[in-house]
Amino acid sequence: MDRIAFAAKRAGRDPSSVRLVVVTKTVDAARIREAVAAGAAILGENRVQEAKEKIEALGKIAGWHLIGHLQTNKAKYAVKLFDLIHSVDNLELAQEIDHQAAKIGKVQNVLIEVNIAGEASKAGMAVKEAPGLAAAVARLKNISIRGLMTMPPYSENPEESRPYFSVLRELAETIAKDSLPNVSMQELSMGMSGDFEVAIEEGATLVRVGTAIFGNRG
Numbered sequence: 001m002d003r004i005a006f007a008a009k010r011a012g013r014d015p016s017s018v019r020l021v022v023v024t025k026t027v028d029a030a031r032i033r034e035a036v037a038a039g040a041a042i043l044g045e046n047r048v049q050e051a052k053e054k055i056e057a058l059g060k061i062a063g064w065h066l067i068g069h070l071q072t073n074k075a076k077y078a079v080k081l082f083d084l085i086h087s088v089d090n091l092e093l094a095q096e097i098d099h100q101a102a103k104i105g106k107v108q109n110v111l112i113e114v115n116i117a118g119e120a121s122k123a124g125m126a127v128k129e130a131p132g133l134a135a136a137v138a139r140l141k142n143i144s145i146r147g148l149m150t151m152p153p154y155s156e157n158p159e160e161s162r163p164y165f166s167v168l169r170e171l172a173e174t175i176a177k178d179s180l181p182n183v184s185m186q187e188l189s190m191g192m193s194g195d196f197e198v199a200i201e202e203g204a205t206l207v208r209v210g211t212a213i214f215g216n217r218g
């Protein structure tokens, strides 16, 4: 997508510092194959069961990321399927991911999902709790925090997302100062079809885009 490169250049950033997660939830296998043939390198799914069926059908044709909420009892499937889990938002889940990853000899890369607006309808942890989670997870051996993820309140106007994106970036800078083992703040997963250009201006390294690529999910 040229729009990603343009937004990066406008913000004075190297376009290669922003990676596109092509969100394939509800998209069938044939269209996913086409997207990969057209250059999609990372595919994002929001449900473990749906992703499992697609990964079994398509194989590792690209990187697979879990972008949706993960229940603790599905961690054992998630560690087998995903290169990056964007949605860790509590210690119990992190501990279970660590435990399941150890069983298969993997270090699972994850992001901490932060609910900046404190919306009751959304997953994610409070801003002030995120550094404590990072410190607790730093002691676990088979899980590695790579950065943060957020989903701002829905708005028609992308500029309304900007303050949430900048809070996420500042939070990552704060956590990075703690220099915790197994914790890096390299990735900021923020920005969707309606607001990814603003997210890139605010420092996103992973943008999660579905509708702008595949059209409305219906």
Ligand SMILES: *Cc1c(COP(=O)(O)O)cnc(C)c1O
Pocket (backbone or CB within 6 Å): 023, 025, 046, 067, 068, 151, 192, 193, 194, 208, 209, 210, 211, 212
């Ligand atoms: C569906 C989804 C997206 C993509 O949303 P679009 O508006 O279709 O680009 C991004 N992130 C998460 C967590 C999602 O569930």
